[in-house]
Amino acid sequence: MKAFRGQPTIFAAAQPDNRRAELTVEALSLQFGGLVALQNINLNVKTGELLAIIGPNGAGKTSLLNCMTGYYHPQQGRITFNGEAITGLHPHKITERGIGRTFQNIELFPGASVIANLLLARHIHCHYSVGLAALFWPSVKREEVRHRRVVEEIIDFLEIQSIRKKPVGSLPYGLRKRVDLGRALALEPKLLVLDEPFAGMTLEEKEDIVRFLVELNEAWGQTMILVEHDMSVVMSISQRIIVLDFGKKISEGSPEVVQNHPEVIKAYLGDSG
Amino acid sequence: MRKLKFRPCGNFKERYEQDIAIFETDFGRVWVWVGLVLLLSSVPFIAGSYTLYIINSIGIAAIAAIGLNILIGYTGQISLGHAAFFGVGAYAAAILATKMGFPFWLSVLAAGGIAALVGMIFGIPSVRLKHLYLCIATLAGQFIIEYVLMNWEGLTNGPAGIILPRATLFGLDISGDQSFFWVVFVCLALMCWMAVNLIRSRYGRAFIAIRDNDLAAEGMGIPIFRYKLLSFGISSFYAGFAGGLWAYYTTSITPEPFTIFLSIQYIAMIIIGGLASIPGSVFGAIFIIILNETLSRITEYIMNTGILSGIALTVAPLREFVFGLAIVLFLIFEPRGLAEVWRVVRSSFRLWPFSY
Ligand SMILES: Nc1ncnc2c1ncn2[C@@H]1O[C@H](COP(=O)(O)OP(=O)(O)O)[C@@H](O)[C@H]1O
Numbered sequence A: 001m002k003a004f005r006g007q008p009t010i011f012a013a014a015q016p017d018n019r020r021a022e023l024t025v026e027a028l029s030l031q032f033g034g035l036v037a038l039q040n041i042n043l044n045v046k047t048g049e050l051l052a053i054i055g056p057n058g059a060g061k062t063s064l065l066n067c068m069t070g071y072y073h074p075q076q077g078r079i080t081f082n083g084e085a086i087t088g089l090h091p092h093k094i095t096e097r098g099i100g101r102t103f104q105n106i107e108l109f110p111g112a113s114v115i116a117n118l119l120l121a122r123h124i125h126c127h128y129s130v131g132l133a134a135l136f137w138p139s140v141k142r143e144e145v146r147h148r149r150v151v152e153e154i155i156d157f158l159e160i161q162s163i164r165k166k167p168v169g170s171l172p173y174g175l176r177k178r179v180d181l182g183r184a185l186a187l188e189p190k191l192l193v194l195d196e197p198f199a200g201m202t203l204e205e206k207e208d209i210v211r212f213l214v215e216l217n218e219a220w221g222q223t224m225i226l227v228e229h230d231m232s233v234v235m236s237i238s239q240r241i242i243v244l245d246f247g248k249k250i251s252e253g254s255p256e257v258v259q260n261h262p263e264v265i266k267a268y269l270g271d272s273g
Numbered sequence B: 001m002r003k004l005k006f007r008p009c010g011n012f013k014e015r016y017e018q019d020i021a022i023f024e025t026d027f028g029r030v031w032v033w034v035g036l037v038l039l040l041s042s043v044p045f046i047a048g049s050y051t052l053y054i055i056n057s058i059g060i061a062a063i064a065a066i067g068l069n070i071l072i073g074y075t076g077q078i079s080l081g082h083a084a085f086f087g088v089g090a091y092a093a094a095i096l097a098t099k100m101g102f103p104f105w106l107s108v109l110a111a112g113g114i115a116a117l118v119g120m121i122f123g124i125p126s127v128r129l130k131h132l133y134l135c136i137a138t139l140a141g142q143f144i145i146e147y148v149l150m151n152w153e154g155l156t157n158g159p160a161g162i163i164l165p166r167a168t169l170f171g172l173d174i175s176g177d178q179s180f181f182w183v184v185f186v187c188l189a190l191m192c193w194m195a196v197n198l199i200r201s202r203y204g205r206a207f208i209a210i211r212d213n214d215l216a217a218e219g220m221g222i223p224i225f226r227y228k229l230l231s232f233g234i235s236s237f238y239a240g241f242a243g244g245l246w247a248y249y250t251t252s253i254t255p256e257p258f259t260i261f262l263s264i265q266y267i268a269m270i271i272i273g274g275l276a277s278i279p280g281s282v283f284g285a286i287f288i289i290i291l292n293e294t295l296s297r298i299t300e301y302i303m304n305t306g307i308l309s310g311i312a313l314t315v316a317p318l319r320e321f322v323f324g325l326a327i328v329l330f331l332i333f334e335p336r337g338l339a340e341v342w343r344v345v346r347s348s349f350r351l352w353p354f355s356y
């Protein structure tokens, strides 16, 4: 029985207007001491798009995401989201503005249950005050129930009903990655940023995640940036790909264009060879 | 009327409201109400004045301990200055009552508010400092406040202290052990309930997130610094409120009790009672106050017994020793505290007689 499958209200209710997710990155550079992690990166994301950022290990993909989400402060460059400059804002401010992310090495709360982890991500959508919370006022209760329902929809969507009460720390790696994705979805982000969501997964687990991502993007219009170092999965699902190597953008375009770009081939062969 | 559920044999919840309720079964809720009514209606009549004094001290300490547990147990911010905030509350109540003529209820509430403000100010270092460093910063806060209470004679009257007027509520004298018992325990019950509510709301979730992984908490849109300060504020409100009650209860206050040793006692209460557990804070307060009282009676007894007075000097530090020993033993054998012991006992009772 799938009560919500096919129509999660958080996506259905969203007006096209508040799903707008236009991100631009201009001339972004980031150094760690002498190490240049990112050099003059330019890119943009349009509403409804699934953009992939690929590159060998150490290319600077995570650093780029960390700049976009406020964890790193770039020395040069500008990042704007829906027309507003977000460079140097605190991560929580950026989350409030509608960019939700997952982490490469899963930053869940291991002691808490799946439900508790997802509920936490509803924080920015809870609006009651401390005073009312202390009294557990009926309006607080109503709001909590509503968030609980949203969380259940996400649990349903990701097909993790059977583990909803389990502590996240006890789950196998693949499921934890899925919960991590669920938590980012619970933020109801306009732009969803995923850092290597397939890393360390078995083929079947990868297929599941791909299915969810494609459905999110195509059926629900979720704008996404997908970072991955393995080219193969990305080629089949993304509309546009950006390739990073040693902190520089070496190629951008449709999967076919990127795949045949000589520098990309060199970067990847160099990586594996 | 809805059917009451007493012994669930499975998970039959049908509504999300049931899942966020405090008590899983009506059994729990009914017992808590019955317990409260029994406590409030019998204890003041059967307990003698000395016992009542101990019980009231436990109630007051429990309120402060709940506050500290919100800060340390749930938010993960260690504070060694809780006794100082308790002291700030006691002095605030005393000063408001004597100099500005505030009534009992208002000065106790204001004491909480003032302590909350002071607590938030001393919580500011938590923006940069964590763990041991924050510990040291709050220790500095403890000493600064102690110093101010002792030396700002114009306000606090220095070592001479302040004598409070009798506590009255709705025109009734409530300063006796018996009537103060009702005041303390009604306050304790309310503040327990409010703490539980806070913890199951977005605030509690944010506190726990900050404790467990502040990086991810920020990614979830939680402004960490603001929530740390909020936690300091709530925690010190509890301390200040308890301090205000205590000031009225003892009727005269001096700066002596609000020392680092009292701060450590509060920490001991929540470790022994159970970190991140509201009932645990109450259990811890019961344990520590009774332990404290027993130990000082024993030392007193030894001191006064002719034959034993020779060894009295050597047993005087016994109190501190047993105290430290209790903490260490709990940390080793039951790090989740009395709350966990209680949970185990309760669940074996709940399943009885079908224990498998
Ligand atoms: N916090 C940091 N401090 C110092 N160097 C860093 C830090 N984060 C990343 N780097 C360096 O920046 C480069 C890019 O790293 P990263 O963005 O993690 O690459 P990718 O995600 O593409 O594998 C690496 O050389 C890495 O060592």
Ligand SMILES: [Mg+2]
Pocket (backbone or CB within 6 Å): A061, A062, A063, A104
């Ligand atoms: Mg990376």
